[in-house]
Amino acid sequence: MNVVTRLALAAALMVTTLCSNAQSQESDCMRKEVEAHVRQQFALYGPQSKNHEYFGFIYLHDGVIGSAVTQSRPCLTEKCVVDSTKAMQLIPRPATVLGEWHTHPHGGSAALSKHDVRGAYSNRHISCYFAFYSTPSGEIYGWDPQRISVPIAMASRTPLGNYKDEQSSTNRSWIGALSASAAAGL
Helix, strand or coil, rough: HHHHHHHHHHHHHHHHHHHCCCCCCCCCHHHHHHHHHHHHHHHCCCCCCCCCEEEEEEECCCCCEEEEEEECCCCCCCCCCCHHHHHCCCCCCCCCEEEEEEECCCCCCCCCCCHHHHHHHHHCCCCCCCEEEEECCCCEEEEECCCCCHHHHCCCCCCEEHHHHHHHHHHHHHHHHHHHHHCCCC
C-alpha cells in the first residue's frame, strides 16, 4: 500500500475513533472480549485462508464488538497483500476502532511481514489498539503495534491459541447441542 493511502487510512481511523461515544467502555480496553472475538474470527476465516488473506478492523459499536472484514485477491505467490482500506469503509459510524487482525494463507509465511508491522504501527495513536495474526498452521498471535521493526514485533508476540483448536471446539459444541436437542426430542 502506498504512503498516501496509508496516511489517508490512518487519518480516517483517527476520525472514526475520535467520533465515538463509547469512551467509557474502552477505558479497560476490553482485552479479554477483543481476544475472544478475534479467536472467533480466526476460527471462521482461518480455514478459508487457503489461497487468500483475510483482514479485519475490530470495532465497538452500540456495545457490540465486531469486525469489518475484507479479503485479498488469490495469493499466487508467497507475497499476498490485503487492501485494508476496503475494511475501513465497512466500519459503522460512530464506532470505536479497537484493533486489527489478519490471516496468513496456508502456504504463506509464519512470520509477520514489514507491511503487517508498518500497518499496525501506523495506527498506534489509537488508544487501546490491538494487533493479531494467524500463521499458516493456525497459530494465533497478538503483537505490540508500538513496534516498528519485524524482529522487535515478532519478539513482542503473545500466543492466543490455534484456530484449528477453536474450530474443533466450536464444532464439538455444535454437535453437543444437536445431540442434546435430539435426546430431548426437539
